[in-house]
Amino acid sequence: MSQFTTWGIVSTIIGKLPWTLCLSLIAFLGGAVVASLLTLLTTLGSRLADACVSMVIATIQSMPLLMLMFLCFFGLPLLQVNVSPLLAASVALIAFTAAFLTETWRAALKAVPRGQWEAAMASGMKHGDTLRVIVLPQAVRIATPGTVGFLVQVVKATALASIVGFMEITRAGTVLNNITYRPFLIFAIIGALYMAINLPISLLARRLERRFTFNN
Amino acid sequence: MLMFRDVFAYSDMLLSGLLTSIVLCGLAGFAGFALAIFCAELKRTVPGPASWAVSAYVETIRNTPFIVQLFFIYFGMASLGWRMSPQAAALVALSLNAGAYFTEIIRGGLMDGSRGIREAALAQGMTPLQVYLRIVLPPALAKVDKPLVGQFVLIFLGSAVISQISVEDLTSAAQFVQTRTFRAFETYILVTAMYVSVGLSFSLAYGRIRLALFPWLRELRQ
Numbered sequence: 464m465s466q467f468t469t470w471g472i473v474s475t476i477i478g479k480l481p482w483t484l485c486l487s488l489i490a491f492l493g494g495a496v497v498a499s500l501l502t503l504l505t506t507l508g509s510r511l512a513d514a515c516v517s518m519v520i521a522t523i524q525s526m527p528l529l530m531l532m533f534l535c536f537f538g539l540p541l542l543q544v545n546v547s548p549l550l551a552a553s554v555a556l557i558a559f560t561a562a563f564l565t566e567t568w569r570a571a572l573k574a575v576p577r578g579q580w581e582a583a584m585a586s587g588m589k590h591g592d593t594l595r596v597i598v599l600p601q602a603v604r605i606a607t608p609g610t611v612g613f614l615v616q617v618v619k620a621t622a623l624a625s626i627v628g629f630m631e632i633t634r635a636g637t638v639l640n641n642i643t644y645r646p647f648l649i650f651a652i653i654g655a656l657y658m659a660i661n662l663p664i665s666l667l668a669r670r671l672e673r674r675f676t677f678n679n
Numbered sequence: 680m681l682m683f684r685d686v687f688a689y690s691d692m693l694l695s696g697l698l699t700s701i702v703l704c705g706l707a708g709f710a711g712f713a714l715a716i717f718c719a720e721l722k723r724t725v726p727g728p729a730s731w732a733v734s735a736y737v738e739t740i741r742n743t744p745f746i747v748q749l750f751f752i753y754f755g756m757a758s759l760g761w762r763m764s765p766q767a768a769a770l771v772a773l774s775l776n777a778g779a780y781f782t783e784i785i786r787g788g789l790m791d792g793s794r795g796i797r798e799a800a801l802a803q804g805m806t807p808l809q810v811y812l813r814i815v816l817p818p819a820l821a822k823v824d825k826p827l828v829g830q831f832v833l834i835f836l837g838s839a840v841i842s843q844i845s846v847e848d849l850t851s852a853a854q855f856v857q858t859r860t861f862r863a864f865e866t867y868i869l870v871t872a873m874y875v876s877v878g879l880s881f882s883l884a885y886g887r888i889r890l891a892l893f894p895w896l897r898e899l900r901q
């Protein structure tokens with residue numbers, strides 16, 4: 464089985480790139496949906512809801528992501544759910560993403576001065592309208608750089624899915640390494656692919672940060 | 680039903696794995712810290728290729744997954760003839776990883792170090808190294824110590840990955856116990872709790888000694 468040419472190795476790894484991108488997208492979009500709901504929950508003004516959300520965030524952020532993935536992989540079957548590596552990895556990554564995004568977005572909402580709320584309410588706007596028309600547009604500007612920057616963390620985190628057996632580029636690398644034993648080439652290519660995805664995002668996040676900071 | 684009894688039978692093994700994780704991360708924390716101070720100062724004072732090299736190092740580490748860095752160092756370096764034990768490779772990978780993140784954080788603290796104070800210290804007859812270690816560095820570190828500690832805890836949590844090159848850390852102990860007891864979920868709940876409590880304890884403990892490390896912060900607070 465060791466008749467892999469260098470090009471064969473490169474094309475095999477690149478062939479798995481869509482799975483890395485796909486999993487990143489699932490995690491980011493799924494996490495964003497969950498985070499929107501949790502953030503909305505915290506704007507309702509219930510102390511209990513606020514405390515619960517904070518606790519969930521703190522718990523997820525203080526455990527290793529790999530453990531979260533293992534817990535999903537071995538825990539979901541106890542709930543009679545049939546778990547594929549993709550499902551376990553997706554659930555764990557969505558939870559990981561949702562925790563970070565909720566924290567960021569909640570902080571962004573809080574960073575909008577209280578006077579903005581009060582002024583809008585005083586001129587007769589309802590809570591929902593105030594949030595949508597007055598506060599949210601300002602909060603989005605504050606939250607954008609951090610949100611874009613976090614995408615890098617998500618893409619990197621998908622590499623852990625290789626450990627529960629999901630075939631993305633890192634998993635392709637370990638398998639190819641066992642067959643061909645050319646680790647230097649293989650992991651250099653994989654590293655370069657992650658760089659190619661993440662470096663532009665990092666640079667964009669930094670530019671957004673500069674732009675939005677100057678405007679304030 | 681959850682059954683922890685079988686898992687507790689292996690508590691010695693789990694604790695020894697935890698110790699390995701803590702020791703490796705602790706050593707990597709110090710090495711990364713030293714590396715980061717060097718890189719941050721290099722980037723601040725020496726423009727040109729040296730500064731670009733630091734940027735390239737920092738960006739490479741920050742934009743690639745730790746597990747790929749680990750595999751590259753453990754398998755890739757071995758194939759070039761530089762063989763390391765799994766522990767040594769894990770230590771190198773963790774240190775390089777910590778070094779890159781710490782460099783960015785420390786650089787943020789050093790940025791607005793005021794020139795006047797530095798010149799005053801030089802004029803008092805202190806050597807440049809003394810000025811750096813006693814005048815420039817302490818307030819810079821005091822400014823960014825919390826992000827540094829936070830990042831260190833993240834590195835500790837991320838170190839679960841070193842089990843994949845057969846370092847006998849906490850995660851690797853968990854994987855062994857899991858295959859022996861068939862109590863995977865219980866094992867990982869327990870091990871997660873161990874990671875969480877060590878990470879939190881470290882943050883809390885640092886909060887306690889912080890003012891002893893940077894005594895002048897005590898006066899600022901009053």
